[in-house]
Amino acid sequence: MATQQFSNLLDRVRACTICQDHLSHGVRPIIQASPKAKLLIIGQAPGLRVHESGIPWNDPSGERLRRWLNLPSEIFYNETQIAIVPMGLCYPGKGKSGDLPPRPECASLWHPQLLPALPNVGMTLLIGQYAQNYYLSDKPKTLTETVKQWQTWAPRYLPLPHPSPRNTLWLKRNPWFEDEVVPYIRDYVHQHLKL
Known part of the structure; x- marks a missing residue:
């Protein structure tokens, strides 16, 4: 995809209002992407x-x-290195026990247009169950079992728990994640990004 075509696609994504009637705080699609990005x-x-x-x-x-990635902000926020395309591009609002799920319209509308326009991505971090359920077929039912089987999909896809402070207990109960999975991701990222 030509640079101008990609820029036009990002403009359309950022102007999206498809689910505005469901967003208590209004639309504000959050995305970071470039065809040069190597990590998604x-x-x-x-x-x-x-x-x-x-x-x-x-x-x-x-x-x-x-x-986890051992990356400074200036690399993390460099769209020519890292693309960030969430399942839901806008804040979905607050629910009874945290934020509401991502709106389903986003991934089905925008991911099929955006992901093929990121030809240099060699690894995609799938953070949380919504991304894992969407992209991984024949995966275990629980997030823990899915993340334990990370080698099944690596390096193309890496299923991760959400890095939220709410998951600190999960990380304490599953030390293998930071002992095994995080070093693998770091090695990959540092070998493939221009650091």
Whole structure:
């Protein structure tokens, strides 16, 4: 895809209002992408803090994710290195026990247009169950079992738990994740990105 075509696609994504009637805080698609990107991060949807700042992963979850990747902000936020295309591009609003699920319209509308336009991506981090359910077929029912079987899909897809502070207990109960999976991702990222 030519540079201008990709730029036009991003403009259309950022102007999207497909699910505006369902968003309590209004539309604000959050995306970072370039055809040159080598790593793709597909998470759930922006949280309120990210919605307000317009910067993806600009919250405690993002701090942990950058620690997992061992990347400084200037690399993480360089779209020619890392693409960030969540399952839901806008903040879905608050639910009873946290943020609402990502709106289903986004991934089905935009991912088929965006992902083929990222030809250099060699690894996609699938963060949380929404991304894993969408992209991994024949996966186990639980997130823990899916992440344990990460080698099944690596390096193309890497299923990860959400780096939210709410998952600190999960990380303590599953030390193998930071002992085995995180070093593999770091090695891949540092070999393939221009660091």
